[in-house]
Amino acid sequence: MRPPVEVSVFLLSLLAPGVLFTMNTISALQEPLPILGMGMVVLGSVLLLLILSVRHRTKVDPLFYVFAECSFISVVGLTNALEQDGFISGFMNFYLKMGEPHLSAAYAVMMSYWEGVHLVLSLAIIHRMFAGKSYRTMGLLWTGSFIANQIVLIPGVFIGKYGSNIKPAFWRNVPFFLIPFWAAFQLFSRQREMQILTADKVTVEQKKSLLARPIDLLLSLLLLGVLAFSAFRGFVVLDCPLDACFTYIYQYEPYLKDPVGFPRVMMLVYLFYAVPLVTVLIFGLKTPGCSWMLDWTIFFAGAMAQAQWCHIGASLHSRTPFTYRVPADKRWPVITLNVLLAITPVLLALRCHTNPAFFMKPIPEGQVNDEKKKN
Numbered sequence: 001m002r003p004p005v006e007v008s009v010f011l012l013s014l015l016a017p018g019v020l021f022t023m024n025t026i027s028a029l030q031e032p033l034p035i036l037g038m039g040m041v042v043l044g045s046v047l048l049l050l051i052l053s054v055r056h057r058t059k060v061d062p063l064f065y066v067f068a069e070c071s072f073i074s075v076v077g078l079t080n081a082l083e084q085d086g087f088i089s090g091f092m093n094f095y096l097k098m099g100e101p102h103l104s105a106a107y108a109v110m111m112s113y114w115e116g117v118h119l120v121l122s123l124a125i126i127h128r129m130f131a132g133k134s135y136r137t138m139g140l141l142w143t144g145s146f147i148a149n150q151i152v153l154i155p156g157v158f159i160g161k162y163g164s165n166i167k168p169a170f171w172r173n174v175p176f177f178l179i180p181f182w183a184a185f186q187l188f189s190r191q192r193e194m195q196i197l198t199a200d201k202v203t204v205e206q207k208k209s210l211l212a213r214p215i216d217l218l219l220s221l222l223l224l225g226v227l228a229f230s231a232f233r234g235f236v237v238l239d240c241p242l243d244a245c246f247t248y249i250y251q252y253e254p255y256l257k258d259p260v261g262f263p264r265v266m267m268l269v270y271l272f273y274a275v276p277l278v279t280v281l282i283f284g285l286k287t288p289g290c291s292w293m294l295d296w297t298i299f300f301a302g303a304m305a306q307a308q309w310c311h312i313g314a315s316l317h318s319r320t321p322f323t324y325r326v327p328a329d330k331r332w333p334v335i336t337l338n339v340l341l342a343i344t345p346v347l348l349a350l351r352c353h354t355n356p357a358f359f360m361k362p363i364p365e366g367q368v369n370d371e372k373k374k375n
Contacts, residue, residue: 144302160261234271
């Protein structure tokens, strides 16, 4: 009797620490090019084993290989986090020296811990995939988180202090930058899962103004706060000369000027991508029938949760130089603001999915929403 596919993927992922430990002891892998070559061989071998593990299946969703391969990468990330914080040793030394030195930065360590979330999500998605259940919503959460990871990591390496020490192994990030965008496109293009609702219920909800929906009103105010705070910190990292910007970066979040580059890139991503998206989401909370809210709120929640986890953790982590950490007397206000920035998109996504009537397309009287549930 074959084990469930998600169990096979998990067991295969657990081989990652053993592979890393073995590679760490091979003297030939103390040079940049052999590390890149061996890394590609390992990832190719994992893909081959995944293909063999499902060869008896008549039809396999191509996204399976994305989530399964990334499960292996997630365990590599967790191994890195545990070694950088001193819980284990002897797994990543070779790779940090001649592969990706930036993985020792506080931001990368927190990013590596978040790989545990990616691992759980990937295995849950694979379970639902082969159980014939819909996994679209969970997949959008994963892609939002993974894309947020990559669009900060890669530019951050280039513009930060690690930009002068880029090794060949760094380029293995290129496919992992492109793949989640492809996965997101695949998921967005599939039909969403919808609750069955009567036209009467949809009509009643959509006739309510924002003032008659206190939860939506509160969420709109919180989103306005997210918008303002994101725009403000974007101006801060752009060296805005206002006294408020100067005071904030020196007295509240000096981590924003850490030379690693990651916090600066993150704030610019917020300014140029999160701010416009939040503006659109506020519009969606006010305007009935915006069914796209059901998808984009999930995607945005995954992205902000990942980004804020890394940002908060890195600004407090011991690997961040003391002068760039959040000052002890300002810690709670700064943490509170950053936690609200992470929680607000999650609350919005929960609101949209627990009571989606306001966001449904108008339904003719006497009919019900009959969209089918598909993967």
